[in-house]
Amino acid sequence: MKSKPLSLASAALLLSATASATPIQPDLSQRDVTRLTVDGLQFKDLNHSGKLEPYEDWRLTPQARAADLVKRMTLEEKAGVMMHGSAPTASSPVGAGTYYDTDAAEKMIAGAKVNSLITRLSADDPAVMARENNKLQQIAENTRLGIPVTISSDPRNSFEYLVGASTSSGKFTRWPETLGLAAIGDEKLTRRYADIVRQEYLAVGIREALSPQADLATEPRWARISGTFGEDPTRVHNMVRGYIEGMQNGPDGLNQGSVI
Secondary structure, three states, X not given: OEEOOOOHHHHHHOOOOOOOOOXXXXXXXXXXXXXXXXXXXXXXXXXXXXXXOHHHOOOOOHHXXXXXXXXXXXXXXXXXXXXXXXXXXXXXXXXXXXXXXXXXXXXXXXXXXXXXXXXXXXXXXXXXXXXXXXXXXXXXXOOOOOOOOEEEEOOOOEXXXXXXXXXXOOOOOOEOOHHHHHHHOOHHHHHHHHHHHHHHHHHHXXXXXXXXXXXXXXXXXXXXXXXXXOOOHHHHHHHHHHHHHHHOOOOOOOOOOOOO
């Protein structure tokens, strides 16, 4: 596992609706936690307390919810949020395969408090992949604070892939790698590509893309040049901008339809 910086405000944004003067009930889904009804509205009882806590209140801002959540977390839980692990399978040391090892996943999520997991599952059957990711969320629901896990993925929408750097596309759409998109040189096409990838990720429960690489490809011996948009700073700038806007569902930061 490798440590990574994680914005709790960004994580909270994925859980909440934007605060408004007239609250609009968002769609809520849960597996084991119960719902609370307050002022005619429904909320998830993430910490199983039987009462509505500020971090569970989707009417509040992400910043207010994150601040309340951090105060409730133990040192071990905070450390777990700073880790990024591989969602385990029984068949592969890096988590490749079709099904998770749920016992090992429970040790990571409930035991070690790891809150972000990269999935390397095959997308040959997206419905199976979605169900497997839901199993991880079910484990997270039963932790002390019920914080959902953030499921991430290396790129998985190219004709070719490199073990350890990307994942086989399976039934996801197939496109040129980022270097190929750079050769086409069309920012709008790159944005469309990322928007389609975003929708496919959301459909199977992936909320974080470990891409794009914004590096300039200036060292020919580097094995990951194919994951960049080339060596020209202006083109890299434009392609990365289009990619991020497509992944984030617009140019104005994170929203309910975003993939980080």
